[in-house]
Structure formats: C-alpha cells, structure tokens
Amino acid sequence: LAALGDDAIGREIPALAVLPSGCPRDALVTLPANVADYLFDPIEPAELAVRIDVAITRHRPRALATQTPASEPVFPVIRRDDRTVSFDGGGAEILCVDDNPINLEVLDAQLSAAQYRVQLADSGAEALKKVRTKPPDVVLSDVMMPEMDGFEFVEQLRRTHDDLPIIFVTARDLDEDRLYGLGLGAVDYITKPVEKPLLLAKLKSVLERRDADRSLGRLQAEIEASAVIQKNFLPAGSKRFDGLDVEGVVRPARHVSGDWYGVWHLESQRTVVINVADVMGKGVPASMLTGMISSLFEVIDHLLVDLLEPGRHDAVVEKLREVLPPDSLARVERLLTLPWSPQHFLNLLNDLFWSFGHELWSTFMTLVVDLDTGRLHVSSAGGPPPLICRAATKQVEHLAMTGTLVGAEREVEVGTTEIALDPGDTVVLCSDGIIETTEPRRRREYGFARLRRLLMRRGTLPLTELQDAIFADVERYGAGAEPGDDRTLVLLRRTMPGETDEAPEPNDARAQEDAG
DSSP: OHHHHHSTTGGGSOEEEEEOTTOOGGGGGGSOTTEEEEEESSOOHHHHHHHHHHHHHHHHHHHHHHHSOTTSOSSOEEEETTEEEEOOOTTOEEEEEOSOHHHHHHHHHHHHHTTOEEEEESSHHHHHHHHHHSOOSEEEEOSOOSSSOHHHHHHHHHHHOTTOOEEEEESOOOHHHHHHHHHTTOSEEEESSOOHHHHHHHHHHHHHHHHHHHHHHHHHHHHHHHHHHHHHTSOOSOEEETTEEEEEEEEOSSSSOSEEEEEEEEGGGTEEEEEEEEEEESSOOHHHHHHHHHHHHHHHHHHHHHHHOGGGHHHHHHHHHHHSOHHHHHHHHHHHTSOOOHHHHHHHHHHHHHTTTSOEEEEEEEEEEETTTOEEEEEEESSOOOEEEOTTTOOEEEOOOOOOOBTTSSSOOOEEEEEEOOTTOEEEEEOHHHHTOEETTTTEEOHHHHHHHHHHHHTTSOHHHHHHHHHHHHHHHTTTOOOSSOEEEEEEEEOOTTOOOOOOOOOHHHHHHHHO
16 A cells, blocks of 8 residues: 555555554554545445545546546436436535435535535534425435434424425335335335445436426416406406396316406496407417416406597506507507497407417307397307297297307307397306206217207296206206306396396205206
8 A cells, every 4th residue: 555655646546444453543544645534444344435435536636636637526417318307406405314424425526526515404403403404405314313213314304395395215124114215205215335326316207206296386377366367357247238238157176267257337328238258279288278368368457448438548458558469459459440340349349369379279169248138149259059948928939040169269159149138037147167057878969859858847947946946957967076167157037127036936846846
C-alpha cells in the first residue's frame, strides 16, 4: 500500500485495507495516505460493497475532472437501441434515514451526483423533525435502527403525512419484513447492497407516479369547480310565469354535464324563451372540454342578455372580448346589432362554436312562447324533437324536425315550426341520454314509443310529479345501471292567467296506477 501511494498513478487509485480482527486501533494511524477506508476480518459482503461504493464515489469527482468530457452527465444514462433513459433527479428532494453514517454518505454522494437535493437523518426522531420542517419529495429509510426502527418511524410519519412516498432500503430481506413494510404504505422495499442504477430507477418511477397523482388531483379539482360553475348557469327550481309553468332538471352522467338549459322572461314582450343544448367534443381531453363548456354557457347567457336587454350591449361585448378571438368577436358584434329571432340566435351560436377551433358542436333547441296567445315557436339545430301532450284529448304529438348541429358546419341549418298551445297542454323536451337509455338484457333503447305511452297515461300530472315519473320509468328500464350519458328533461305547461300547477290530493285510482 505504501509503495502504491508513492507511485504517481497508483496514488490516484483508492485503496481499502483489510485488517485482522485483533489489530489494535492505534495501528490505524500508520496506514498510508492513499488508503480510503479499512475493514476488519471477518468481512461481511454487504459492508464490503458499501465501503467500495463510498471509496469509488469519493474518488470519482477527481477522475471525472480529468477523464470525462464536460458534456457527459455524472448520473446514469441507459441506452438501448434508439432509446435513451436518463435518471436525472431534476432537483427533487430526498430524505435519507439511516443510523450508519457510511450508508448516509454513500446515498448523499450517489443522489447528489444524480441532481437530487439530499437531507440526511441518523434516526427516526430526527427524520420526523425534518419532515415537519420541510417535507421532502421521497423518503429513503433503513429498517434496523436503535430506539426507533424504520417500521415505527413510518407508522408515526403516516399519522401526519399519509401521501409522502417512502422506500425502505434495508439489509432485512425476509418476505415477512418486506410484506410488513409495504403494508405500512411504503411504495417500495429494496434490500442492501443496493445497485445505484436500480435505486435511481426506483426513485424516478416513484416521482413520476407522484406527479401523475398530483396532476390527477388538479384535474379532479378543476372538474368539480367546473361543475359548480355550470350549475350556476342552470335555472334554480321551478319557473312560474303568468300563463306558463316550466320545470327542468339536468342529471349529469359525470361531474360535469354537456347538457344545459336556460329560461329567459321578456316581460315587456310577454314572451318566454327556453333553450336546451347537448354539447359534445371531438377528440377533446376531458379537462379541456369541461372548461370549454363552462365558458360557453357563460357566453351564451351574456349573448341572450344582450339580445333580450339591448341596453346592456357594451357590457356584454366587453365580456365576449375576454373569451373570443378578434375575428370571431367582430362577426358576433355585427350579428348582435340585428333584431332578435331564434334563427339569428342560432347563427350567433354557430359562430361562437367555430371560435373554439371546430372542436365543439352541439344540438340546440330554442322555444319561444307567447304568454298571451299560447303560440309556440320552435327552432331546432339537431337533438330529440319535442313531444306535445294535449290535455283535452290525452293524445301525444311528435314534432318531427330537422336541422344541422351547431358548430358542425360553417353555416347552420335550422328547422322551424309553430303550433298553438291550449291551457293544460304540456311540452316535453328531453336529451338523448333519456331516449337512448339501454335495457341491459336485450340491449334495446328506451325510445320515444315508450315515453309516448307513459305521457298518454300520466301527461296531466303536475309537472314535478310528471318529471319524477319519467325519471323513475327510465331508471327502471335501465335496471338502475349508471347512465352512459347526461339526462336532461324540461317540461312546459300552458296555464291560464292566475292559475298554478299544484299537485291535487292523491286518489286510490292513481295510487293503484303508480303501484302498477
């Protein structure tokens, strides 16, 4: 060893001295300067591997400075065929917990070289303090430690940080220890001696899973926030006007619905406007689609405010400027100067959908009811047509209408019709989520025929009861399965001025019919 240390090349090679078990400690001061570490016989293979790794790690920075080009990374890069995988830590913070200072030194050197930031703790108690002060991204913990072993440390840690990734790094390789550690919530269990590339690969995998979980959590929060925003654009409860009652509900298949409806009252014109839509996306991720739909409903609401209350034009244009590109805004502003009509409104919507980059389209139904005469004007751009329940004859009319989807083409084609509503007549609008509900065994859809039969028997019920009866029948037909699409139901009933649509007292005949 001394001769090796005197050699110009030899002194750059780290040496390990293996000493006899009876060698006095005082003799250690006589070891040559190039001896990086020493061990006593008998040698434990795991300890030998650790000491070698420490010596190499200490020596490597000097070697790299003279032998490795500056562009070479000091962390492992695995190349296979045309693929390259790097284990760069990217500055993530790792807390290493071990009572052996040599083990901590090895981990510190390895992880720092791989661009991780490293915290060190020589006991479970110290590690808990460090976590409380500054939680790391991942914890690497030994198991065999005095006072508080690794298992007890993790049990205490989980009381306050149940989502912090933990990897056990230990010499205990029994299956029951491995299972116990994983059962405590550790994401992995690695036995010593640890190969550095494997450790870095494990860390990379854990951090990628953590980032994916965080992204999923943010997406879930965004979806829930969008659901709240969307709900604010739906009418709250029943609407009662002098000459018309309206009852509507949207039941989303998921957190955020593509279905929507709105009700506007033009008091000066004695008119009520009802819109029902089913918005769809073409290859749009869920997070983007929900955000688009929420913004879209807000813009539609502002458009109608402008069309129905011209005095607020400037405020509405300012709102549209926040969400529309300049070319679409200019065309929408021109259309806003035209007189109100359903055709005009659907043209506006078509321009609005195109401003979203052709990624959204929608069915859209606009109904305008004259409260004095009972005249109903229907404009359709796709979607299930309305049904009319005649109070006098108990018959159900199906308004067959055509029209292209809003946003599907540069110009929208609108189907229109106009009918008279008598007092007691009911208009039923539903989304395809109701019509296309599938019976599990025979795979048949609910369909308009079944809905018409129900309306012929129950169409004169008060609107809230009729709404409940339709949904109950749909859910029975689908055998209680989770709906595959949003279900929207909007009911309109013409009333005489001063009349209310309140439920009469139940009678035996109706109770028997309900039971049937």
